[in-house]
Amino acid sequence: xxxxxxxxxxxxxxxxxxxxxxxxxxxxxxxxxxxxxxxxxxxxxxxxxxxxxxxxxxxxxxxxxxxxxxxxxxxxxxxxxxxxxxxxxxxxxxxxxxxxxxxxxxxxxxxxxxxxxxxxxxxxxxxxxxxxxxxxxxxxxxxxxxxxxxxxxxxxxxxxxxxxxxxxxxxxxxxxxxxxxxxxxxxxxxxxxxxxxxxxxxxxxxxxxxxxxxxxxxxxxxxxxxxxxxxxxxxxxxxxxxxxxxxxxxxxxxxxxxxxxxxxxxxxxxxxxxxxxxxxxxxxxxxxxxxxxxxxxxxxxxxxxxxxxxxxxxxxxxxxxxxxxxxxxxxxxxxxxxxxxxxxxxxxx
Numbered sequence: 001x002x003x004x005x006x007x008x009x010x011x012x013x014x015x016x017x018x019x020x021x022x023x024x025x026x027x028x029x030x031x032x033x034x035x036x037x038x039x040x041x042x043x044x045x046x047x048x049x050x051x052x053x054x055x056x057x058x059x060x061x062x063x064x065x066x067x068x069x070x071x072x073x074x075x076x077x078x079x080x081x082x083x084x085x086x087x088x089x090x091x092x093x094x095x096x097x098x099x100x101x102x103x104x105x106x107x108x109x110x111x112x113x114x115x116x117x118x119x120x121x122x123x124x125x126x127x128x129x130x131x132x133x134x135x136x137x138x139x140x141x142x143x144x145x146x147x148x149x150x151x152x153x154x155x156x157x158x159x160x161x162x163x164x165x166x167x168x169x170x171x172x173x174x175x176x177x178x179x180x181x182x183x184x185x186x187x188x189x190x191x192x193x194x195x196x197x198x199x200x201x202x203x204x205x206x207x208x209x210x211x212x213x214x215x216x217x218x219x220x221x222x223x224x225x226x227x228x229x230x231x232x233x234x235x236x237x238x239x240x241x242x243x244x245x246x247x248x249x250x251x252x253x254x255x256x257x258x259x260x261x262x263x264x265x266x267x268x269x270x271x272x273x274x275x276x277x278x279x280x281x282x283x284x285x286x287x288x289x290x291x292x293x294x295x296x297x298x299x300x301x302x303x304x305x306x307x308x309x310x311x312x313x314x315x316x317x318x319x320x321x322x323x324x325x326x327x328x329x330x331x332x333x334x335x336x337x338x339x340x341x342x343x344x345x346x347x348x349x
Contacts, residue, residue, distance in 0.1 A: 025280055039291070043302030044309070047254055051310070055253035059246050063318055066242045071095050073142065073235040074118070077135045080228040081221055083125035090125070096325050097121040103322030106281060106315055115140070130218035138186075138222055138232070145179045146236035147268035150244070152176055154264035161265060164296055168269075175272075189224045243267060250310050251294075258297050266293045286312060 071094045079090070101114030115136050123132035151172050155161055162169060185193065201212055222229060244263050251258060258266075270289045274282030287308040294304040 030284070039301040039305045043300065044306045047300070047303045047306035048310070050255065051306075052253045052255070055249045056310075059249040059253070059314060060317070062242050062246050062249065063314075066239060066246075067095065067098060069235055069238045069242065071098050073232050073239070074098065074122075074135070074139055076228060076232055076235065077139055077222075078122055078125055078127070080225055081127055081131050081135065083122065083127050083135075093121065096329060099318070099322040100326045101322070102315075103319045103326055106319040128214075128217070130214040131221050134218040134221035137218075138229075141179075141182070141186075142229070142232045142236040143239060145183070146233065146240045147271060148172065148175045148179055149237075150240055151265040151268040154261055157261055158265065161262070168265075172265075172269075186219060187222055187224070187226070187229055240268075243271075246314070247311070250314070251307055254303055254307055254310065256294065256297075256299050256303060256307065258294065258299070262297075269293075283312075 071091065074094055075090055078094075083090070097117055101117045104113030104117055105115075118139075119129075119132050119136050122135045123129050125132075127135070155168060155172055184190075197216060201209060201216075204212055244267050247263050247267050248260055251263075270286070270293065273289045274285050276285065279285050287305050290308040290311075291301050291304040294307070295301055
């Protein structure tokens with residue numbers, strides 16, 4: 001009887017994952033069916049047939065620029081903590097790992113596989129596991145903060161968007177407040193915060209202190225590194241500006257005419273909505289969000305869906321490039337000799 005119970009417990013996590021995946025598939029399918037019922041599949045196809053090849057090509061040309069700037073930000077953060085010193089090797093490895101991350105993020109049912117690849121490669125550069133996690137978390141954090149800044153500035157210059165959705169300023173304002181508070185806690189040297197963590201560590205049982213030290217080291221790895229963080233944030237601004245420029249190119253390809261300033265809050269909000277873990281890689285959510293944003297500008301629902309699919313198609317093209325890199329040129333990175341780590345730091349296996 002006890003053996004049966006243990007087997008049931010072991011089977012529970014895979015069963016829950018399967019149920020969660022099935023629920024996400026159902027949500028994606030239901031949203032796509034609802035949108036197509038409203039827009040019409042034939043009309044979506046017609047919108048595709050009118051696409052301007054010049055703007056499609058221009059959008060494709062933006063991809064490598066985004067990769068280069070994103071890898072530059074990753075390299076900046078990694079090297080600031082003492083990662084791989086061979087810059088030529090580092091650039092090539094990070095570029096290949098970044099493309100493989102795009103593949104795992106978009107051709108698998110989830111959005112964290114690419115981050116796992118990047119954490120692994122960051123750790124192989126000579127950093128501890130805790131600091132590798134810190135690099136990728138801060139990399140993500142800077143990108144999301146740049147998106148919030150875009151949304152806040154653009155929304156402040158578009159009163160019509162606030163009239164259409166009065167709750168938007170509260171959501172964006174709340175996000176900005178959380179980002180500022182998180183920045184202060186994670187990046188600013190604070191005596192009271194340090195004292196609080198010291199007291200917390202003192203009351204922990206001895207067996208938990210090593211884990212606490214690793215978590216503490218990851219959380220505060222960039223504390224006081226203001227120059228690095230400022231450069232990383234500027235690179236994040238550049239990355240997200242390229243994302244917005246891509247949206248402008250693709251909508252122009254479909255002859256959608258929306259004032260450019262509006263994309264600076266529509267794109268961030270669409271990306272935040274697609275991060276919600278309710279569908280498979282944002283399928284269904286993407287279409288619904290863009291219909292919501294573009295229809296008030298006089299854009300047909302079918303054209304808005306065509307844009308959402310075109311945007312996702314471009315993402316899948318990048319994912320296929322990442323697959324080719326993974327299949328034909330991706331090799332494990334030989335770990336560099338790690339610099340001596342602080343006593344509080346430990347490797348995560």
